Amino acid sequence: MTLRWLACELHTHTIHSDAAHTLEEMAGVARELELDWIALTDHNTVSGWAGKERVEREQGIRILPGLEWTTFYGHMLTLGANVLHKADWRLTGPDDIDEGISGIHQSGGLAGIAHPFRMGSPICTGCFWEFAIGKWRALDYIEVWNGTSPNTKAFNERAYRFWTELLNLGIRLPAVSGRDWHHSQVSKETTIAVTYLGIGGEGALAGQSQHAEHAELSPHVPAADWGEQQLLEAIRQGSASVTLGPLLTLQVRDSGSAESSTAEIGRIYQTGEVVGMQSNGSSRWSVTIEADFEVRKRQWMIAEQELRLRLVGSKGTVAEWGIPAASVTVEACPDLSGELWLRAELYGSMNGQTGLLAFTNCIYVEEQA
Ligand SMILES: [Zn+2]
Ligand SMILES: [Zn+2]
Structure with a gap:
């Protein structure tokens, strides 16, 4: 089976939470960066999803709806269109995470831990993952590279080591990168990671028929690429490769x-x-x-x-x-x-x-x- 690798950015924000750019502006830059997909993950809001189809059509890029569930105890990324109808985002106690994750799974979405070791309060409230994490197996993925120039950051090194420890315990957790994209000004020394997701043979065919109705969205992208479910499945599976x-x-x-x-x-x-x-x-x-x-x-x-x-x-x-x-x-x-x-x-x-x-x-x- 030959996989088709799609270049994805899985962690972004817009003016609907705390970022400087609109979805449209970000999508335009993403296309210049030759990305195939971006996941929109504003903090605790999906108001930015409105107009998603128009932006996809105009910018010729796919947008995966998501959210960054932001609490005082940690940040969790959720991906998938139906996630918000099921999960109760007001649950913010340190023991409520299991309930939140099962809500996400019931809706067919994915739950991943964002930047588990980034400096927490008072620098960035809730950035450090402090939820009761007895059940890592319930999670779908871990963001081991967060931000730009991710390989230079100590908190990412720690996340990578932590991922390795989980693997050694037999916990098969996929790992991805996330730019945590808030603005598009970057210096020459900055490197930007992407996560490639491998979409496979049978899945690609299924996606083709399933998403044929979206084929008219963009003339730039072949119909086989139009599959939110395939993308979620690739992350869930760990059909992923992270790179600068x-x-x-x-x-x-x-x-x-x-x-x-x-x-x-x-x-x-x-x-x-x-x-x-x-x-x-x-x-x-x-x-x-x-x-x-x-x-x-x-x-x-x-x-x-x-x-x-x-x-x-x-x-x-x-x-x-x-x-x-x-x-x-x-x-x-x-x-x-x-x-x-x-x-x-x-x-x-x-x-x-x-x-x-x-x-x-x-x-x-x-x-x-
Ligand atoms: Zn965050
Ligand atoms: Zn974020």
Whole structure:
């Protein structure tokens, strides 16, 4: 199955809450940034949703309706059109979160934690996540990169480590970026992350028929792209890759063993999927990482250098390559026994800052009896 990767910005604000721009202005800039979708997530209001269809039509970009549920105890992003009719946004006690999340799920929406470790009160009231979080499994995603130049911020580093700890506990939580977009003035040194969401074969066809009535919305975008449900499903699944530039993708291919059924041999797993291991051995699993430097090329620059590409698992670094700042595909046949998950990470320097440049979501590994 070949995935189609859509460039998305999943955390934005307009003048309907505390931002400087209108939805129209932001959508115009988003189109210049070659984004396919933006999620509108104003603080505790959906008044900005009015006129969404007109802006989509005029600017040739898709808008996913959402909201940032902003309380004194934490900020939670919700995505999906029906979310607001079900959830009661006045619930703001530290123990009310479970009820809020189940309301969101009943309406078919998604709930994600925004910037869990950003400085809280008095700098930003409620920015630090303080809800009772015994039930991380109930959440749909975590925003591990918040704001512009996200790889330079300590609170994001902490969120990334926290995500890794959750994964190591067996909690399969997808991770995304969010610009927390409030205005469009950025300096030259600023880098902007995007989350690519992978929309798949069958889903794409379903979306085509389901959303055929929207096909006339924009002449710029093929009908197959018009699917809010597909987008939500990609986030829910973890069919996602976060980057400051090149698109990183990760696949595991089952090369088969003596006991393999023919259905298993050749099967390809994408991020968000679970590889079921019946027999170990290094030869059976072939892992492919692809770094695509052709995507949204006008929007970012990585100078010539040797970048570090890593395959990481729950036990640490599984494999590592030095690669040029150019499109490349690498392969490994690692022993996956004892691993709970795998992801790819790209390190290097960009705009004078050295660090993590891109990462994929996880392919999970499960030992079967
Ligand atoms: Zn927030
Ligand atoms: Zn926000």
